[in-house]
Amino acid sequence: MTHAHDPVRSLASPTQAEHQPKxxxxxxxxxxxxxxxxxxxxxxxxxxxxxxxLNSSGPLGIWTWPIVVVGQLAVALVFGALAARVPVTGYAYQWVSRLANPVIGWIMGWISFMFLGVVVVAVDYTIASTILPVLLGYAGTTANAWAITAVVILLQAALVAISTHATQKVNNTAVTLQLIGMIGLTVLLFAVGLITGQFDWSTLFSTGSVPTEGYFALGSLSDISPWAMGFLLGAFTIVGFESAANLAEETKDPANVVPRAMWRAVLSLGVLGFLFLVAVTGLSGDPAALANSPTPVADVITTVLGSFVGKALLVLVVISIFSCGLVITLSGSRLIWAMSRDERFPGWRSFRKISPSRGTPMNATVFMFLVGQAVLGVFSAFSTDALFALFSAATLLPAVIYAGTVALYIVKRKQLPPTRGFTLGRWEVPVLAVAVVWLIWELLIFRDESFRASWVYVFVMLGIGAVYFVWLLSRKGIRGLTMPDLASIDAELDAEPPHHA
Structure with missing residues (x-):
């Protein structure tokens, strides 16, 4: 198997690699x-x-979750097919650069960078704005939320920069705790709720304080129905599974391991998450009153299982959020490093370096930290509802990334090299159909007026990227934007023994 001239299977040149720690x-x-x-x-x-x-869709909104799971599972399977053929750090940036051309690939890489820069702030801001004030009993303000989030981002970046192995251990432990904790909580909620008679099945089909008239309407050009708004819960939560592909070059047998990691994460999280949502919603009592709480999930747990378990949930959520931000920082630093290795990111000479002593892209990680601080400052200063603006922007951007990547896969899939592991086989066309329908629907949700702040962030960041892109064109021209000094990675892959799914 040789693809010496195939741009799809490529990495930095051996000459370049000889002078860089790996x-x-x-x-x-x-x-x-x-x-x-x-x-x-x-x-x-x-x-x-x-x-x-609860505010936008009422309890009935949770029934959008299974639809999101099916849609995102289809996307994860498509990404798995790509990861099995192009096991290169940089995921969507690398794939699109090879499926389409380096110019479109650069745009996708920049959008991915925009997403990672905002989503790390979105998840970390939750700790400071809603959880710690309840857990520690102090009054939350914009100022202390900003300060605490800044410290959390700093701790995550420091850990990622210092040691990949330490980062892995912290995340592995946090994920294990989250699995055990969420399964245990779900079982306890159902058991106590059903035994005591507190569980109300009718609440699951209630719209709460949301009017029923026009609930399932298609909406207008700048307005969507309450039911459509419910999709944000799953769409915001079930993203980032592709981060596993961003560590392909640090993984043994990536053609099998990376795809399995992605689809298994989506499926397991989808099932567990829905059961947890059903349990919490069925025990919510008065959903209209609960919607006004900054910590509605914790309130339900405390009411049903007691204050000790409620506090334990908050601690679990803090651990989970810190782990989530840690993985985002890890993924963002790898993307910056991958684009810098290809000489296509601002300041690439510094950001492509690997620390000889740590084996991590330390400079890229520091820059990821600085970006997070900048995004935090902007959203905290200019948005009256910073948390909603952050999480909606962090939902819009991956939808754009997923849609662009899936569209290019459909066009170019016949030209891809053969997989060394995972394959969609005869399910390829049905999986693609599901992914396309879901992504079109998801993108249409963001026409609503309430997402104006999210679109402003997108356009501002695209403007910054456009300035740099014009500078690249002025220096290198379109031909000069081709991936520099690329060599086939087939020899590297063929040197490894074949693996089977």
Whole structure:
């Protein structure tokens, strides 16, 4: 098998690699699963967005969750097919650069960078704005929320910069705790709720304080129905599974391990998350009153299981959110490093370096930290509802990334090299159909007027990227934007023994 001139299977040249320290290729299958699971983090997503969904869609909004799971599972399977053919750090940036051309690939890389820059702030801001004030009993303000979030982002960046292995251990432990905690809580809620008679099945089909008239309407050009708003809960939560692909070059047998990590994370999180949502919603009592609480999930747990378990949930959520932010920082630093290795990111000479002593892209990680601080400052200063603006922007951007990547896969899939592991086989066309329908529907949701702040962030960041892109064109021209000094990675892959799914 040789693809010496195939631009799809490529990495930095051996000459370049000889002068750069390499990251170790020793990540295990569980570590990759934990990375995907930790990024998605149902404890983080549900705790952050559940109150917003109660306000916009009522309890009935949770029934959009299974649809999101099916749609995102289809996307994860498509990404798995790509990861099995192009096992290169940088995921969507690398794939699109090879599926389409380096110019479109650069745009996708920049959008991915925009997403990672905002989502790390979105999840970490939840700790400071809603959880710690309740857990520690102090009054939350914009000022202390900003300060605490800044410290959390700093701690995550420091850990990622210092040691990949330490980061793995922290995330693996956090994911294990989250799995045990969420399963245990779900079982306890159902058991206590059903035994005591507190569980109310009718609440699951109530719209709460949301009017029933026009609930399922298609909406207008700038307005969507309450039911459509419910999709934000799942769409915000079940993203980031592709972060496993961003560690492909540090993983043994990536063609099998990475795809499995992605789809298993989506499926397991989807099932567990829905059961947890049903349990919490069925025990919510008065959902209209609950919607006004900054911590509605914790309130339900405290009412049903007592204050000790309620506090324990908050501690679990803090651990889960810290783990989620850790994985986002890890993924963001790898993307910056991958684009810098290809000489296509601002300041690439510094950001492509690997620390000889740490084996980590330390400079790229420091820059990821600075970006997070900048995004935090902007949203805290200019948005009256910073948390909603952050989580909606962090939902819009991956939808754009997923749609662009899936569209290019459909066009170019016949030209891809053969897989060395995972394949969609005869299910390819049905999976693609589901992914396309879901992504079109998801993108249409963001026409609503309430997402104006999210679109402003997108356009501002695209404007910054456009300035740099014009500068690249002025220096290199379109031909000069081709991936520099690329060599086939087939020899590297062929040197490894074949693996089977």
């Amino acid at each position: 990251m170790a290729k020793d990540l295990s299958a569980f570590t990759l699963f934990a990375v995907a699971f930790g990024f998605v983090s149902i404890a983080t997503g549900i705790f952050t967005a559940y109150g917003s969904v």
